[in-house]
Amino acid sequence: MxxxxxxxxxxxxxxxxxxxxxxxxxxxxxxxxxxxxxxxxxxxNYFNTDRLGVVLCHHIWDSLLYRDFKTGEYKPNLATSWKYADSKTLEFDLRQGVKFHNGDEFDADDVVYTLNWISDPKNGVKSQQNVNWIEKCEKLGKYKVRIKTKKDFPAAAEYIAGVLAIYPHKYYAQVGPxxxxxxxxxxxxxxxxxxxxxxxxxxxxxxxxxxxxxxxxxxxxxxxxxxxxxxxxxxxxxxxxxxxxxxxxxxxxxxxxxxxxxxxxxxxDTMRVFFLHFDAANKKGRNSPLNKLKVRQAISHAIDKETVRKTLVKGASQIIHSACYPTQFGCTDDVVKYEYDPAKAKKLLAEAGYPNGFEMEYYGWRERPEMEAIMGYLGAVGIKAKIQWMQYAAVRDKIRAGEVDMSHNNWGSYSIHDASAFTGNFFGGTADDNARDPQVIQWLQIADTSIDPEVRKKNYKLALQRIAEQAYCLPLWSSNMxxxxxxxxxxxxxxxxxxxxxxxxxx
Structure with a gap:
């Protein structure tokens, strides 16, 4: 009714x-x-992390390359050709005759200024994962540039095509963000x-x-x-x-x-993955119950993900088991899977020292009905979760400050088809890393920088398996759009x- x-x-x-x-x-x-x-x-483009920002990036600006969404091929855009001079050096010939919306002519100065500015940590770009692999950009001629990477970075073309919008250098130097x-x-x-x-x-x-x-x-x-x-x-x-x-x-x-x-x-279906993000690292020393592995495992067993997906998410969505999207390079679902088992969840809580459960705050900004369903499942095993509903930026800042035990998080990887855009962002030692696991960080550093595809796959797999074993997060489902x-x-x-x-x- x-x-x-x-x-x-x-x-x-x-x-x-x-x-x-x-x-x-x-x-x-x-x-x-x-x-x-x-x-x-x-x-x-460099001071927001919302999906609309990614959309605007592709409409207002251009990048050196463009990824054909049908074939996955990288095509010339503001660059007409490119090559690897060595494993850490890319050279680009730039397109002539292109103008910015304000009438300024596009040339190498714009590329050099943009890439050097955004890769400087002092300038505070929101998603450091997208830019922190750049060592420097050099001008080789009016229409030729060289990009040096800090380490071997095999996903460079993917990031260049996806998120590195080129700005008019004179205008941006004058007006700033x-x-x-x-x-x-x-x-x-x-x-x-x-x-x-x-x-x-x-x-x-x-x-x-x-x-x-x-x-x-x-x-x-x-x-x-x-x-x-x-x-x-x-x-x-x-x-x-x-x-x-x-x-x-x-x-x-x-x-x-x-x-x-x-x-x-x-x-x-989309590349956006929803997941429960736990403060496993105890970033602010608050001694939250979620600092304990068995509590995180209990939460993971307490939720019937498939029922929530079928009844609320619906459509083309799919259950996700790893901290990545299945089509991203390096992603694997050969990890520990937490089946719905409320009895096991209660047992784990008791073993962790919470036989009667506990109270906690559950932060989110999207999927309110799904959050309420999860809150119900948690309540059934004794965890009283109170939803804190806020704007995305407010939740993000509280997570980074170590003030959130658990959030209903989601990530679209900036539509980057590489596991570094998801796994590296949340578990590679960044501001969004709530695990701070040195072993995971080491594996991801190898996976993100090796030019050997098999070495990359092996180390992503090791990292993803440990993330799942330690229940640093609970992947839920992909977003049906x-x-x-x-x-x-x-x-x-x-x-x-x-x-x-x-x-x-x-x-």
């Missing part, structure tokens, strides 16, 4: 919205209206028109986008992104025609939207969770 009432309320809300002044959206205005549920902390966050400037298929912090971002087609780009020429004139946290409001906006495209739609809502004649619903959009739109979702609006068009 409650679900029927909620859907009826959505219908009423959409009718109400229709009576309010219409926002510019849709084919008639050549403006794609997009809704996103989390406010972006910064539009600057704060200025780039308000008025972003790149070479990409869309240019920033307006950024209203916490409310909206407006992009316009780059009419002068270089024809040789593997991304192709954009078709849609404008993209207007608004931040609306409530999914019911998002759905009402879509149903009323004030929005054209939404994602992260709960499965029960997606199933209803799929029956509506003017809306297309698309479901896809439900997209809902107007039938006037040609759009195709991809498993790397990067909607490519520069390839979309109106019907």
């Amino acid at each position: 409650l679900k029927k009432f909620s859907w009826f309320c959505l219908m009423v809300l959409s009718i109400f919205i229709l009576t309010t002044p219409a926002a510019q959206a849709g084919k008639a205005n050549d403006t794609l209206s997009i809704l996103h549920n989390i406010e972006l902390s910064s539009v600057d 704060e200025g780039m966050a308000i008025k972003p400037v790149g070479t990409g298929p869309y240019r920033g028109v307006e950024v209203v912090p916490g409310k909206s971002i407006t992009l316009a087609k780059n009419e002068n986008y270089f024809a040789a780009s593997p991304k192709g020429k954009p078709s849609i004139g404008k993209i207007h992104i608004r931040f609306i946290s409530e999914v019911n409001t998002q759905i009402a906006e879509l149903m009323s025609g004030r929005a054209d495209w939404i994602w992260r739609v709960p499965m029960d809502q997606a199933e209803k939207l799929a029956k509506m004649p003017k809306i297309t619903v698309e479901t896809a 439900n997209y809902a959009y107007t039938k006037e739109l040609n759009f195709t979702a991809q498993p790397d969770e990067i909607p490519r609006f520069f390839n979309a068009s109106w019907k």
Whole structure:
């Protein structure tokens, strides 16, 4: 009865919205209206870790290379060719005739400045894992550069293609991260028109986008992104025609939207992995119960992951056992698997000194229904978990400060198809590493830097097996992504969770 009432309320809300002044959206205005549920902390590509930031990276900026999502091949983008001079040196010939959105000409100075600036720890780039492998970048000519890596780094091309946006050096030196966050400037298929912090971002087609780009020429004139946290409001906006495209739609809502004649619903698995992140290292010396292995193992046995996946996550999602996504290089599921066994969970708790369980806080910012289900499973074995629901950035900062016992975390690896982007990020001694296991860190350092694929696989496997044995985290499932959009739109979702609006068009 409650679900029927909620859907009826959505219908009423959409009718109400229709009576309010219409926002510019849709084919008639050549403006794609997009809704996103989390406010972006910064539009600057290097100062946010939200998925929307990755999406904007591919639309506003370009990288030296581009990874073809269909073939996995690296294609020339701002670079026209590249080669390894030796195992720690890459040389790139740069594309001539490319201009930034502000009219500045692109050349080697922009590449050298960008890569040297972001790889300097003093500048505080949010995801150090993405940049800390760079030793330096050198100019060899106006259209030629050399990138030196600190160690052998076989995944360099993957990171260069995925997350290393090139900035206009004169502009960025003048305005810095704060200025780039308000008025972003790149070479990409869309240019920033307006950024209203916490409310909206407006992009316009780059009419002068270089024809040789593997991304192709954009078709849609404008993209207007608004931040609306409530999914019911998002759905009402879509149903009323004030929005054209939404994602992260709960499965029960997606199933209803799929029956509506003017809306297309698309479901896809993604590289995003949800996991319980434990403070196993006791970073702040709080002597939390989760510092004990048997407690972490008990939690891992207490949760019926498959039932939660089937009833709440649904769709194309899959159960994950390792701290990585299955298609990433080096990932393996040949690890300890924690089957649902509440009796064993209670036994482990008693052995750990908590026969009557304990109380704890459980932090999260996505998947509230799934968190509530997990809270119920924990309660059944005596663990009273209280949900602390916050914005992502707030939870991230508390985790890094060692103030969170357990969080409902998730990671899309920046769509990097290499285990270093997940396993290395959370267990390689970074700010996000809540295990701080010297042996795991050593294995990951070898895996991340060896140029021998078999050595890499062997050491990732060793690290992943120990992570599972020590229950440093509990991988849950991959994210099922439900997209809902107007039938006037040609759009195709991809498993790397990067909607490519520069390839979309109106019907």
